[in-house]
Amino acid sequence: MLTLPLIILIALLVLYPAVYSIHLATLNKSMQKFVGFGNFTFLFKRDTFWMVVKQSCIFAVTAVFFKALIGFIVAHFVHNIPGKKQRKWRGMLLVPWVIPPAMSTLAWLWLFDPSYSAFNYTLSFFGIGPVNWLGDTAWARFSVILVNVWYGAPFFLIMYLAALKSVPEQLYEAAAIDGANWWQRIWYVTLPMMRNIIAITTLFSLIVTFANFDIVRILTSGGPLDRTHIFATWAFKVGIEGSDIPLGASVSLFMVPILAIAAIFILRDVNKRGNEA
Amino acid sequence: MADVALRKVVKRYDDVEAVRGIDLDIADHEFIVLVGPSGCGKSTTLRMIAGLEDITDGDIMIGGDVVNDVPPKDRDIAMVFQNYALYPHMTVAENMSFGLRLKHYPKAEIKARVTEAARLLDITDLIDRKPKQLSGGQRQRVAMGRAIVRNPKVFLFDEPLSNLDAKLRVQMRIEIKKVHQKVRTTTVYVTHDQVEAMTLADRVVVMNKGRIEQIGTPNELYHKPATRFVAGFIGSPAMNFIPCRLEDNGGKLNIRITDRISFALPPSRAARYNTLPRTDKLLLGIRPEHISESHAHLEPGVETFDTVLDVTEPMGMETLVYFGLEGAPVCGRVNPNAGAQDGAPMRLAMDLNNMHLLNEATGIVL
Amino acid sequence: MSTLAIDKSGPTRKVKLGSMSRDRTWALRWSYFFLVLFAIFFLTPPLYMLITSLKSSAEISAATNPWWVFHPTLSNYVELLTSNQFLRFFWNSSMVAIMVVIVTMLISVPAAFALARMKFWGSATLATGVFLTYLIPDSLLFIPLFKMLATVQEWTGITLLNRWYVLLFIYPTLTVPFCTWIMIGYFASIPKELDEAALIDGASWLQTLTRIFIPVALPGLIAATIFAFTVSWAQFLYPLVFTTSVDQLVLPVGIITSLIKGDVFNWGQIMTGALLGAAPPLIIYAFLMDYYIAGLTAGATKG
Numbered sequence: 032m033l034t035l036p037l038i039i040l041i042a043l044l045v046l047y048p049a050v051y052s053i054h055l056a057t058l059n060k061s062m063q064k065f066v067g068f069g070n071f072t073f074l075f076k077r078d079t080f081w082m083v084v085k086q087s088c089i090f091a092v093t094a095v096f097f098k099a100l101i102g103f104i105v106a107h108f109v110h111n112i113p114g115k116k117q118r119k120w121r122g123m124l125l126v127p128w129v130i131p132p133a134m135s136t137l138a139w140l141w142l143f144d145p146s147y148s149a150f151n152y153t154l155s156f157f158g159i160g161p162v163n164w165l166g167d168t169a170w171a172r173f174s175v176i177l178v179n180v181w182y183g184a185p186f187f188l189i190m191y192l193a194a195l196k197s198v199p200e201q202l203y204e205a206a207a208i209d210g211a212n213w214w215q216r217i218w219y220v221t222l223p224m225m226r227n228i229i230a231i232t233t234l235f236s237l238i239v240t241f242a243n244f245d246i247v248r249i250l251t252s253g254g255p256l257d258r259t260h261i262f263a264t265w266a267f268k269v270g271i272e273g274s275d276i277p278l279g280a281s282v283s284l285f286m287v288p289i290l291a292i293a294a295i296f297i298l299r300d301v302n303k304r305g306n307e308a
Numbered sequence: 309m310a311d312v313a314l315r316k317v318v319k320r321y322d323d324v325e326a327v328r329g330i331d332l333d334i335a336d337h338e339f340i341v342l343v344g345p346s347g348c349g350k351s352t353t354l355r356m357i358a359g360l361e362d363i364t365d366g367d368i369m370i371g372g373d374v375v376n377d378v379p380p381k382d383r384d385i386a387m388v389f390q391n392y393a394l395y396p397h398m399t400v401a402e403n404m405s406f407g408l409r410l411k412h413y414p415k416a417e418i419k420a421r422v423t424e425a426a427r428l429l430d431i432t433d434l435i436d437r438k439p440k441q442l443s444g445g446q447r448q449r450v451a452m453g454r455a456i457v458r459n460p461k462v463f464l465f466d467e468p469l470s471n472l473d474a475k476l477r478v479q480m481r482i483e484i485k486k487v488h489q490k491v492r493t494t495t496v497y498v499t500h501d502q503v504e505a506m507t508l509a510d511r512v513v514v515m516n517k518g519r520i521e522q523i524g525t526p527n528e529l530y531h532k533p534a535t536r537f538v539a540g541f542i543g544s545p546a547m548n549f550i551p552c553r554l555e556d557n558g559g560k561l562n563i564r565i566t567d568r569i570s571f572a573l574p575p576s577r578a579a580r581y582n583t584l585p586r587t588d589k590l591l592l593g594i595r596p597e598h599i600s601e602s603h604a605h606l607e608p609g610v611e612t613f614d615t616v617l618d619v620t621e622p623m624g625m626e627t628l629v630y631f632g633l634e635g636a637p638v639c640g641r642v643n644p645n646a647g648a649q650d651g652a653p654m655r656l657a658m659d660l661n662n663m664h665l666l667n668e669a670t671g672i673v674l
Numbered sequence: 675m676s677t678l679a680i681d682k683s684g685p686t687r688k689v690k691l692g693s694m695s696r697d698r699t700w701a702l703r704w705s706y707f708f709l710v711l712f713a714i715f716f717l718t719p720p721l722y723m724l725i726t727s728l729k730s731s732a733e734i735s736a737a738t739n740p741w742w743v744f745h746p747t748l749s750n751y752v753e754l755l756t757s758n759q760f761l762r763f764f765w766n767s768s769m770v771a772i773m774v775v776i777v778t779m780l781i782s783v784p785a786a787f788a789l790a791r792m793k794f795w796g797s798a799t800l801a802t803g804v805f806l807t808y809l810i811p812d813s814l815l816f817i818p819l820f821k822m823l824a825t826v827q828e829w830t831g832i833t834l835l836n837r838w839y840v841l842l843f844i845y846p847t848l849t850v851p852f853c854t855w856i857m858i859g860y861f862a863s864i865p866k867e868l869d870e871a872a873l874i875d876g877a878s879w880l881q882t883l884t885r886i887f888i889p890v891a892l893p894g895l896i897a898a899t900i901f902a903f904t905v906s907w908a909q910f911l912y913p914l915v916f917t918t919s920v921d922q923l924v925l926p927v928g929i930i931t932s933l934i935k936g937d938v939f940n941w942g943q944i945m946t947g948a949l950l951g952a953a954p955p956l957i958i959y960a961f962l963m964d965y966y967i968a969g970l971t972a973g974a975t976k977g
Contacts, residue, residue, distance in 0.1 A: 037781050037804070040850055041803065041804070041851070048818035048822060051822060055821060101712070105709070112705055123716070124712065125967070127716050131955060133926035133929075133930065134949075135948070138720065141723075146737075152741075184716075193967075235809075242811030244911045248910075249930065267816070284814075290809065290810075294806060379873075381877070391865060391867055393865065397890055406885075410876045410877055458875075
């Protein structure tokens with residue numbers, strides 16, 4: 032009884048649209064005719080689609096890898112410094128995650144501005160550039176990933192920091208007595224103890240990054256020449272801007288398999304955590 | 309204030325029977341302790357009286373009324389939990405008065421009752437503190453205070469002292485007894501600690517595997533246990549059980565333990581056991597306090613034997629000695645000056661006036 | 675909650691003599707060195723926002739040193755804060771965020787209470803389902819939702835598209851699952867004896883919820899509220915799709931669609947708007963950092 036509003040909300044505004052999008056994907060552009068897998072076969076024949084698939088995967092995997100790496104490294108540094116200051120540093124380093132991504136991406140857009148780029152201004156002192164941050168294919172891909180890493184790394188930092196604190200200090204002392212150097216301590220103590228959190232955070236971030244919209248949309252709108260489009264932005268372009276709702280729905284449906292696999296693994300890990308506790 | 313009665317009460321979880329039909333009459337003002345090992349059904353029984361568990365079969369009566377389907381709040385009971393279950397966001401006073409406030413008692417009366425209970429429990433100074441700021445013993449008092457202000461028909465205690473350290477436990481035990489002497493509310497108290505049971509109870513209910521083994525006053529349980537389980541459960545160190553059989557010895561009745569050791573039974577015991585078949589496998593039940601060092605002036609019924617000690621444990625006022633008889637481990641309590649030493653031979657005396665004889669197969673005390 | 679308790683104390687490292695302490699001093703120095711580097715990386719964009727927001731258009735187009743303000747001015751702030759349009763965005767955003775928080779709490783707190791305490795048929799499945807729903811991203815649902823709203827609008831004649839209040843129905847799909855999930859965690863950590871004590875004290879389930887569970891799980895409730903607010907405030911895709919008229923826009927969409935006029939980028943104002951748009955979450959974060967972080971880590975640690 033108490034869960035009724037929850038069930039209605041999920042059923043009506045999550046489950047129904049999810050199923051509905053499968054139905055939509057089988058219609059033609061004016062949504063009057065059933066075309067079966069027509070939209071999918073159409074997509075398969077388009078180079079842009081395969082490019083988006085490739086770009087989404089590269090984008091998500093690269094961004095998550097660097098978020099995880101930076102998060103892990105910074106978490107260790109923060110963990111190293113004494114308590115009171117630790118709070119301050121942690122507070123400062125989490126700021127990117129707190130600012131609404133649409134707002135902070137605007138700042139990046141301005142930093143990358145073709146004529147006034149503050150980065151290029153700085154780099155010019157070293158005789159580098161000017162770099163065409165968002166206009167050149169390779170640099171544009173680099174830029175969207177950079178911004179995503181900037182936005183997401185603090186989340187990893189916080190999760191890892193929480194995990195680091197949960198590792199009992201005695202384990203490190205025991206390892207030190209056993210003669211482990213700092214690298215062995217990370218490899219044999221820290222990583223195994225944090226494995227679960229690392230897995231959950233990574234998978235979770237994989238979903239979020241894979242489905243990202245804000246950053247790419249604001250930074251490049253998919254350009255130059257669709258070279259930075261990922262599923263969400265391309266679905267938006269085709270479905271909303273191009274008014275081909277069925278095709279847009281088909282595009283976004285391609286996210287499902289990857290999301291589902293990640294979700295299954297997360298669920299397994301979360302349940303495992305629950306059982307351990 | 310009221311009496312409590314259980315009639316053939318059964319609790320079944322899926323296919324596990326936690327409580328297998330127990331009958332119990334608790335008189336008004338009585339302090340009853342349910343004691344037994346974990347999983348014996350004592351807590352389930354208490355929770356059924358509280359109304360926190362449904363009963364599968366049977367009847368529970370409080371003050372003569374069947375309360376099987378009465379919700380806990382209408383049973384007029386109060387309960388003290390093992391982890392105290394104090395509301396962490398409320399002060400001591402708010403914790404104690406929560407039930408009264410829910411029932412919309414007048415403010416003045418609530419205040420009066422809280423003040424009175426706080427005075428009784430000596431927590432008047434703590435009344436505005438939060439549970440977090442209290443020690444374990446203080447929390448325990450507040451939990452009792454919460455029960456007292458309600459002025460219920462029955463107090464229910466669910467292992468209230470098991471989270472306290474040993475010293476505090478003794479102190480709170482005395483406290484609980486004092487409170488009961490003042491308020492005289494019918495009390496059902498669950499514990500796994502037989503010392504608590506013995507010291508607190510008017511009558512003790514020993515439970516095992518969902519059944520009642522024996523109901524009796526602490527002295528009855530100690531001196532006249534009905535079963536091997538009760539005999540072994542009550543008393544510390546536990547009663548020794550030594551395999552033996554009865555033997556006729558020219559008109560007298562002997563009890564034979566080993567080829568070398570056999571004792572003549574004192575007349576009172578001999579008369580009681582005379583009718584038993586001589587072939588039965590029996591157990592001699594004797595408490596450690598009835599095995600001590602031998603000395604010159606032994607009373608009638610006290611028999612001596614020689615053994616080799618395995619281990620000795622000096623306790624200060626006494627020394628516990630451990631040895632084996634017919635493969636059974638036996639413990640005795642001797643004077644610390646009797647010279648008991650690990651691995652040394654010693655002559656000990658067994659007071660057969662306090663012995664029990666049990667049927668090995670059924671575990672019933674004969 | 676555990677994070678809260680731990681963070682305040684932090685690791686206490688005793689200063690020992692000998693090589694051990696020298697190692698640690700060096701580790702500490704290197705840590706600070708790298709932390710400063712990372713802090714520069716992490717804080718450059720927001721600081722650059724601030725720097726630009728204090729510049730006049732003239733100074734920006736003069737292309738002087740972008741990292742320094744030579745003639746600081748508040749004119750961008752004055753202009754935006756007196757602009758009806760910008761205030762409208764701000765108002766829309768605030769209304770949406772606050773009301774979504776209320777709706778979210780009304781749905782997820784009772785649901786979490788039921789899922790944490792009442793074992794009914796399918797309750798475990800539902801709890802798992804809630805968690806899975808949380809993993810479904812907005813970019814998967816915006817197209818079917820758009821079409822659904824259009825269809826409902828056609829059938830009933832009620833205007834849904836291009837109205838800010840439609841977001842009140844849509845945003846809870848993002849906030850409710852996570853809030854329910856973390857509240858289940860917080861409620862489940864309340865000992866069972868506490869509700870039994872309340873039951874014996876004569877509390878109904880509603881009284882148990884409002885007078886025991888909610889106060890005891892208050893840190894969780896605050897964390898969930900912060901989460902719901904920041905998600906609603908930051909959401910970009912749904913309002914971009916569902917609202918178009920200038921008076922219906924929320925802040926993120928409003929700044930991007932109205933301040934960017936064609937190719938004329940008034941960067942001073944855009945940065946000012948972005949900073950003002952980032953302000954509410956930042957202020958909440960500054961004051962309630964511990965709750966914010968507790969909510970962040972709760973998803974994974976409250977398995």
